Amino acid sequence: MNLTLIQMTLIMACGAVWRFARPAGLPAEQTRLVLTTVVYYLLLPAMVLEVLWSADLGLHSFQYALLGMSSIAFAMFCIWTVGALFKFEDRRLGAMILAAAFPNVTYLGLPVLEQAFGGWARSVVIQLDLFAVSPLLFTVGIMVARYYGEEVVEKPRPLWLFFNAPPFWAAVIAVILNVNGFVAPVWLLGVLQKLSVAVVPLMLFSLGLALSWKALTVRNIPYVIPVIVIKMVLMPLFAMAMIGFLPINGEYRAAAVLDLAMPCMVLGIVVCDRYRLDSSLYAMAVTVTTAISLITLPFWHSVLMN
Template sequence: MINILLIFIYLFIGLVLQRVKWFPTDSYKLLNKIVIYICLPALALYFIPKIHWNNQLLFPIGVAWITFGFSFVFFRFLGKKYKWSKKLTGCLIITSGLGNTSFLGFPIIQALYGADGMKTAILVDQPGTFVVLSTLGILVATLYSKGEQSSGQIVKKIMFFPPFITFLFACFMNVFGYDFLEWIQFIFQKTGSAVTPLALVSVGLQLRFESRSQHWKFLGLGLLYKLLLTPALIYFLYVIVLGQHSKMIDVSIMEAAMAPMITGSILAATHGLKPRLSSMMIGYGIPISFISLVFWYFILQWF
């Protein structure tokens, strides 16, 4: 529960720093770069070599791929129908399609399902959410950002995206059964653990509580998709269609119901995809998700 409390503390620190006159107003850009280019690669190198594969793991791993794919179809359709800007459509695809399956997800799953639940949560997060962010996420961010880019430029941007490079390297290590020395793993773990405080402070620095914001209806739509439609989709596919009933499936559905991913918001913001709306998806999505998570937890207990 301490990790959950820290979420609000870090957001509050960012909000307070907005009021400090001597603090640089654009410092969140530096924090974003540290998160994307240093912390995320460290997480990949720490977690992925430790994963042991089997067919049942496809269920938790598939959560992020399914929900992001559906997010792309859903918001792309709405964007074309209502003639939204590319930046707005891209922002909603990314922030609604990626969940906070680690910092928010891990402590909640630990509290509800124990150590066995954590094994599933890591699978949802690392080969699932993290890889989607590093591949499809950067692809969508590039396609929907300002300016036209060739397919070659897009491929180059993905291939040279630091988290993606380290993901591939970590996968090779996994295949050949190799891991780093313990002291190197310790460095990666501690470096990766900085992702949450840095990312949340960054969000707090950008967050504005505006009663007349033009983003309110889009915020509501994005959170409706992320907090209700996403877990409903996974429940329908896994439980109703495939008939799967296990703790692994319950954890997968709960992870699907988590608030928007912090680093997904940062990815959207760094590509100019409605930075204000991106930060609102985090600032409002996290507290609201505690209500929706209770709803989904009792749904899984009853059915």
């Protein structure tokens, strides 16, 4: 795990250096937008199609969904309780709820789990993301953002439109093909595999581009501390306890819990910007929890593998 994280950190560091150096005059935000767009619309759907087409789908897919949703709900309740107790400002509390509840299961979880456990872990990551994390983010997460923030656009989009996304359509197609027993042609499988290979390094590089130490401010420390405790400690503990009631065994159990122990999801910054939550607070939470994860992930990995 330590060797894996060193490799991941170096790739993220390349993104951080790009943010500082700006080669060819390209700013980090513009570069990240291009890379994440390519990943979101082409490379990630290709990986989803490749993995879920041949994955062993069944009752355990529902179990991953139950584990992910219950863990997110637990984290939301914990941070909401803290916010209500200390009477945090709405726009800050909204950002804190998103930061504490939604882990970076794909952009960091996918490369970490694939390197730590092997290629089979991609199925765990994708099922947790598509069946639990993303559905909750685009429904409950958006409702939280609307409640604590304010709508920037004049006409809000219906929640169901957020599912009209390439990874979701790729998942639907893959599940249909999988359930009906269609075998992927060798030539198509080769194309999907070659596209999938680019996902991990580009995700890590984009994550490095997103990290900004300028977001670290003293005034946000009291708000980030409860996010760190809930996201990096309490949520993994709850997931470990919850998975004990589910028939998920062996390394699949460890992979699922470790994926939920990831730091804050980068995509939440977009949600905060759109609904005018405290984006600087959320950005600081992403940066700090990502840095702390270099310590907590090896710890949770050692605990789960013992």
